[in-house]
Amino acid sequence: MVDLSALAAPRSYELVAPMLSSPPGRLLEVGCGKGALAAELASRGWQVLGVDPDEEAGEAARQRGIEVLTGTLEDLAADAAFDVVLFTRSLHHVEDLPGTLRLARRHLGPGGRLVLEEFGRERIDAAAAAFVYDSADLLTAAGVAEEGDEHNNGHGHNHGHEHNHEHGDQPPPTDPLERWEFQRGSGAPHPLHTGAEMLAELGRYGSVRETTCETLWRLPLVRVTDAEAGPRIAAVLWRAELRRIEDGSLPAIGFVAAVTV
Secondary structure, eight states: OOOOOHHHHHHHHHHHHHSOOOSSSSEEEEEEETTTHHHHHHTTEEEEEEEOOOHHHHHHHTTOOOOESSOOGGSOTTOEEEEEEEEEOOOGGGSSSHHHHHHHHHHHHEEEEEEEEEEEEOOHHHHHHHHHHHHHHHHHHHTTSSOOOOOSSSSSOOOOOOSSSGTTTTTOOOHHHHHHHHOOOTTSSSSOOOOOHHHHHGGGGSEEEEEEEEOHHHHHHEEEOTTTTHHHHHHHHHHHHHHHHTSSSSOOOEEEEEEEO
């Protein structure tokens, strides 16, 4: 597969920018993946440190000029201080949701911001699951994508929580919603957190600003193998999801939320 993470970075920036304070400033991106959004933020004047447990993804981010700590928030120096701590489709993976946000809060000074770009897994319905899998299967049939797993954090790598090892070699169900739950992985170390859970914990630190958004279009992209066709595929999927959200045939499962502490 090719690295198509940069295709979603401009849209991610558009979504999170209204929730950020004005640069310059220090920003910590938790779950920076291959660094596409971090590079976009750096180009806008932010001093960015990325944190990600995946060494390969971290090296890709470094190639984009981003300083990356391979590990988790727990590995960050106790006195590290930031104006913004940004979680980009990574908070739903953490085992200790309250503890992770408490730790993130400790790295913010007065007026600092906790910002999430996330999705609510409980907002998935049959139409949303069908959009993901029908799109991915069509791309595979067209020869521009490979068989694989759409369930990752949107950066082109996963954190190991999406595959259901309890099922062994059992084939996934054919029903899209059952397939979503099957691949999400009841055999994971812990369940993925819901949007409601993340927003409730975020609300412990202040008044939450939230906007909903599209996010399903990102998932089939991780299987694309044709770098030349990738940008066109991304644009078509993005517009298709937006149209369906606007006409009410798809739920907006993504959200961006922030609190000022």
